[in-house]
Amino acid sequence: MSAPIGDGTVGKALSVLDQVAAFGRPVRFVELIAASPFPKATLYRFVQTLTNQGMLSFDPDHATYAPGVRLVRLAHAAWAQSSLAPVARPYLDALSESLGETIHLAQLDHAQVLYVDKRSAARPLEMFSDAGKIGPAYCTGVGKTMLAFMENGATDDIVEQQSFHRFTPNTLADAVALRAELAEIRENGYGFDREEHEPGIICIAVPILSDSGRVLGGLSVTSSTDRTNLAGLERLVPEIQETAKQIAREASAWRFPDRVAST
Amino acid sequence: MSAPIGDGTVGKALSVLDQVAAFGRPVRFVELIAASPFPKATLYRFVQTLTNQGMLSFDPDHATYAPGVRLVRLAHAAWAQSSLAPVARPYLDALSESLGETIHLAQLDHAQVLYVDKRSAARPLEMFSDAGKIGPAYCTGVGKTMLAFMENGATDDIVEQQSFHRFTPNTLADAVALRAELAEIRENGYGFDREEHEPGIICIAVPILSDSGRVLGGLSVTSSTDRTNLAGLERLVPEIQETAKQIAREASAWRFPDRVAST
DNA sequence: GGGGTAAGTTCCAAATAATGAAACTCGATT
DNA sequence: AATCGAGTTTCATTATTTGGAACTTACCCC
Structure with a gap:
């Protein structure tokens, strides 16, 4: 699996x-x-x-x-000491407050998107019932965006593994369409979900990149076609990108505590 | 470990x-x-x-x-499909609202207490930073109470494995003291934490027992000596026990969905 | 209550995978 | 350039895993 x-x-x-x-x-x-x-x-x-x-x-x-x-104990450790999730917490809070929309923080787990944190505008946040959820990489904003910024070899491996189930009329149908989309995302610096996973649900996502350009994770803002449109989401890009950059900076800074002084 | x-x-x-x-x-x-x-x-x-x-x-x-x-993905599955945690959710909400104190839901992970859910009176609840935490079994209310209601052999094994670090003057010092305490808890049907883990922090705990008498987990209400005392907590016993019983009933009812109709 | 069926458990010789001392590579320091 | 230490690979030996089949319940139906 x-x-x-x-x-x-x-x-x-x-x-x-x-x-x-x-x-x-x-x-x-x-x-x-x-x-x-x-x-x-x-x-x-x-x-x-x-x-x-x-x-x-x-x-x-x-x-x-x-x-x-x-597993629950180990996951607690995984979450707490991953450089991304604990560091991102306050930034997600702030972004959520500022935008009033649902925020997702995700990482890649093999070929799937794994949500590691979430801020919901409406409902109070839910524990393990939210964090730990997985989704397909090829038809979510964060998934495509993370893929777009990975090293080429790695991207290809993952693209191969997608199964391209058609959730909505807008779902990308095959690897060719996906690769084209990834190229575009790489150029823009951000990616959309154009109701590709669920009708009426749209989202915009940016990658979280380390100093060395490695993909640490992805950050997305989700909304619905009732409330806004793609252009509306696009206007949020500067603020989201700034948040992603701050998270990346702090996560990279994580120098692991003092190696014992050399002999 | x-x-x-x-x-x-x-x-x-x-x-x-x-x-x-x-x-x-x-x-x-x-x-x-x-x-x-x-x-x-x-x-x-x-x-x-x-x-x-x-x-x-x-x-x-x-x-x-x-x-x-x-691990985060697997823990999500563990949490969501354990019969205890998801079922207990609404009951914890209700109890927390009714009492205005901090509630913990715990299970045993080998010889340690593992907290699987929490309702905090004061702060909003925190994701993985709370669930997944572990604590010592011999000096927490839930720990001792779960031990008290296990089968004798199992209890003994776990008692052997405790390391009896003295956190406060009230911490039980050795296996003998612990065994005496467990006998008392078994008699009463509930257990205290008398500032045994942290000065000023007291708690009362009841076991969650299946129909067959197996320990499914523990439920505790934590407070501080500033706000109440052991007698005050003891008055809450009926309500807490009722909640535990309801959780147990619903968790046991969990019949696993229809095996395929027999030939 | 007896006979049948299916789930769950144990056995053991053959096949396979794990082991770990030692040798090696690679970068960083002196 | 030489040294050092972290990290990686090798390979003959050893221990573990493997899985077909036999066995032991537990349950169901007549």
Whole structure:
């Protein structure tokens, strides 16, 4: 689903973890077997190991497996010490207040967009139910924009992996259309979502780039065709880009605390 | 640290993941070596594999490793499909509103308390910076209360693993004191934190128990000695226990969606 | 209550992958 | 130019994983 299985035993075990997560509900051993490339005994041992390790949790009342609590602890660490998300927090608050629109902060998880933080104009923010969500890279503003600014080889690999499901009439249909769009985004410095994922929903996104030009993540402002249009969003570009630049500066500055003084 | 290493290659790799998370900041390869039981080449391959898999992320600018974004995605799944956290949400909201105090929802992650949700009376709630936090089991209200209601064997295992650091004069000093306290909690049906973790901070906690008597988690109300005292908290017991019971009922009801109709 | 079916678990020889000492590369310092 | 230390690769040895098949429940239907 995400990482190519491989990487020996560890990779295989982690693919099982993904599989369980993908079900979206507690799942029985038989169901896993049915959808797994591994023979029964092998899968059984993986599930045992992962459960032992707290990466899966087993509910003895229903005889089902679900992703385990240890993941929540690890994700807390991941979120807290990624250079991007904690640093971006106050900037998202400010931008959200200033614009009154929904803000997303995203990173790439293999070929998918992963939202790591969000400010919703309307509703109060929701915990894990928001952060951790994933979306397709080829038809979201942040996804396309992050792709556009990656090194060429990396972009190509990811473009290959997209599956191009047509969500709306505006969804880009294939790799050719996507590549053209990426070229345009690279030129402009920002990208749109022109109701490509959901009718009526539009968005504008800018990349967050490190000093060395690496893509750290993406920042987007989402709105609806009821409230504004693409030109309206485009007017926000300077402010959004400025915020992205500030986040990038602070995230890059993150020098890792003092290496022990050299001998 | 958390899961006993063992469980073959997968367990070892996951212990490396824990190690990186434990640093609390991006970490260099040498630093990991220094604190790792594995020889250089072995650790190197683990780190490679985990990075490939997105469980670790490598920052080429600083040559450091940190827990990876894939964890955030998996944790989202873990949180969303655990029977406890999503079901408890509205109840926590209601309890928080009714009491005007800080509420914690916790589960056990091996021998530690893991907070999976929180309602803060004062500040607006914070994303991953709150959920995913861990604390010691032997000197928090939820920790002791969950321990008190586990099967005896399981309780003993966990009691053995506590390290009994003395945070305050009231911190329970050893396994004997803890066992006595657990017996009392089991009798009462609820447990206190009598400034055992932090001076001035008190709390009352009840277990969330499944139909079959299994500990699903713990629910606590935290306050300070400025605002109330143990007797004051004790008066809240009926309301808290009622909430715990409702959460338990709904979480247990979670029958996993229709197995395919039998032949 | 008996017989059947399917889920879940254990076994073990063959196949495969992990191991780690040592040698090597590459950059940065002196 | 020489040195040092971080990071990376190699390869014969060793230990683990593998998976077909047999086994043991648990449940359902008649």
